[in-house]
Amino acid sequence: MYPIRDDRPVGTTKSAQAPARPGEIGSGRLVVRKLNRDRISDVPRKTIKVEHKLEYLQILDEKGNIDAAHDPKLNGDTLLSLHRLMLFTRLFDERMLALQRQGRIGTYAPVRGQEAVQIGTSFALKPGDWMVQSFREPGACFHRGWPVDKLMQFWGGYEEGCAVPERVNDTPIAVPVASQIPHVAGLAWAMKLKKTDHVALGFVGDGGTSEGDFHEALTFAGVFDLPAIFVITNNQWAISHPRTMQTRAKTLAQKAGGYGIDGIQVDGNDVLAVHTATVEAIAKARKGGGPTLIECVTYRLAMHTTADDPKKYRSEAEVKKWEKRDPLIRFDAYLRSKGILDDGMDEQVRTDIKTTIKAGIEKYEASRDVDPRDCFPYTYVEMTEELKTQAREFDLALEREGVSSGH
Ligand SMILES: Cc1ncc(C[n+]2csc(CCOP(=O)(O)OP(=O)(O)O)c2C)c(N)n1
Ligand SMILES: [Mg+2]
Numbered sequence: 289m290y291p292i293r294d295d296r297p298v299g300t301t302k303s304a305q306a307p308a309r310p311g312e313i314g315s316g317r318l319v320v321r322k323l324n325r326d327r328i329s330d331v332p333r334k335t336i337k338v339e340h341k342l343e344y345l346q347i348l349d350e351k352g353n354i355d356a357a358h359d360p361k362l363n364g365d366t367l368l369s370l371h372r373l374m375l376f377t378r379l380f381d382e383r384m385l386a387l388q389r390q391g392r393i394g395t396y397a398p399v400r401g402q403e404a405v406q407i408g409t410s411f412a413l414k415p416g417d418w419m420v421q422s423f424r425e426p427g428a429c430f431h432r433g434w435p436v437d438k439l440m441q442f443w444g445g446y447e448e449g450c451a452v453p454e455r456v457n458d459t460p461i462a463v464p465v466a467s468q469i470p471h472v473a474g475l476a477w478a479m480k481l482k483k484t485d486h487v488a489l490g491f492v493g494d495g496g497t498s499e500g501d502f503h504e505a506l507t508f509a510g511v512f513d514l515p516a517i518f519v520i521t522n523n524q525w526a527i528s529h530p531r532t533m534q535t536r537a538k539t540l541a542q543k544a545g546g547y548g549i550d551g552i553q554v555d556g557n558d559v560l561a562v563h564t565a566t567v568e569a570i571a572k573a574r575k576g577g578g579p580t581l582i583e584c585v586t587y588r589l590a591m592h593t594t595a596d597d598p599k600k601y602r603s604e605a606e607v608k609k610w611e612k613r614d615p616l617i618r619f620d621a622y623l624r625s626k627g628i629l630d631d632g633m634d635e636q637v638r639t640d641i642k643t644t645i646k647a648g649i650e651k652y653e654a655s656r657d658v659d660p661r662d663c664f665p666y667t668y669v670e671m672t673e674e675l676k677t678q679a680r681e682f683d684l685a686l687e688r689e690g691v692s693s694g695h
Pocket of ligand 1 (some may be wrong): 464465496525
């Protein structure tokens with residue numbers, strides 16, 4: 289039986305019985321009624337008071353001027369560590385793009401412009417805390433102890449790149465969008481059950497907030513009051529889909545209200561704001577205060593991945609606007625105005641970083657002596673007939689390319 293559409297106002301139905309409500313069976317037929325606003329406007333309604341405050345935090349403006357009232361007063365060493373990590377991320381990113389163009393790695397997802405989000409947040413974690421990444425957080429990984437060659441293995445297509453380094457409490461790179469977010473809730477739940485004061489912090493993109501996994505994880509974390517910090521890297525784009533296609537709501541942070549948890553929106557290009565918001569959220573979580581959703585407003589200055597051409601779907605003017613808000617430019621200006629960074633120090637730190645990255649590239653390239661046929665025998669205990677066929681076809685393709693064996 290199909291639902292019958294009944295657009296007549298409630299009460300005018302010819303049924304002898306009481307008129308059916310939407311979704312109810314009336315006179316043996318399922319009646320779906322259209323909401324008649326004129327008819328029901330005089331129904332008295334109560335107001336439900338829903339308290340959910342949403343704050344926005346910016347500490348450093350685009351020019352690097354500090355809002356003195358919110359200065360977290362980090363010491364010089366801490367500020368220089370933040371600077372080094374952001375610069376490391378930027379220089380690694382630039383190198384990876386060049387290596388991809390030279391055919392020395394596979395596809396790569398650039399992170400230019402988003403450095404403050406991942407450094408400001410991950411820097412607030414302590415040993416024993418968990419970090420759950422998506423696929424665009426190399427800077428956070430470096431801070432947590434991932435070596436350069438390990439991340440290169442991932443982007444070079446080697447399964448070894450999926451293995452988290454020993455004694456690092458991180459989850460592997462997660463490409464299926466938002467699939468990592470339930471892991472934040474799961475890890476935070478474990479931290480709570482074990483009665484530790486550790487937290488789990490995880491990253492998700494603006495696009496990821498529209499996935500069911502996001503909803504399930506935040507629902508769970510809220511209901512069980514878990515020590516979880518959900519960081520949205522709102523870089524304005526999910527491949528070619530603008531942020532406005534993800535929700536009609538004004539902010540992504542306000543989604544927190546629907547789960548009954550705290551939410552805050554921060555300037556994601558201001559490392560001090562990102563760090564401050566994360567420190568506060570973590571301190572609250574450690575004390576049993578439950579989860580927080582932090583929306584970091586930033587911008588993906590480069591392409592989605594090296595397989596993408598953003599010129600096809602966004603304007604140069606938009607990119608130029610965001611380039612002026614570059615997180616490195618403003619932090620550099622701030623450090624110089626405080627007298628803790630100068631040209632000589634900047635040059636020195638760049639040289640150190642480039643040396644480390646170069647050594648990582650060399651290590652990665654020296655370990656690439658593998659046989660591309662290996663993907664077939666190790667998928668199952670025994671190769672299926674289909675895999676055997678694919679392996680034969682692959683052999684022929686390699687022969688055509690003139691590749692003998694990786695060993
Ligand atoms: C479940 C799933 N659907 C689609 C894709 C293809 N895909 C890869 S990245 C991406 C966009 C993700 O956007 P966002 O969450 O904003 O993260 P960003 O790429 O901006 O870091 C999509 C649709 C995927 N990897 N996983
Ligand atoms: Mg995005």
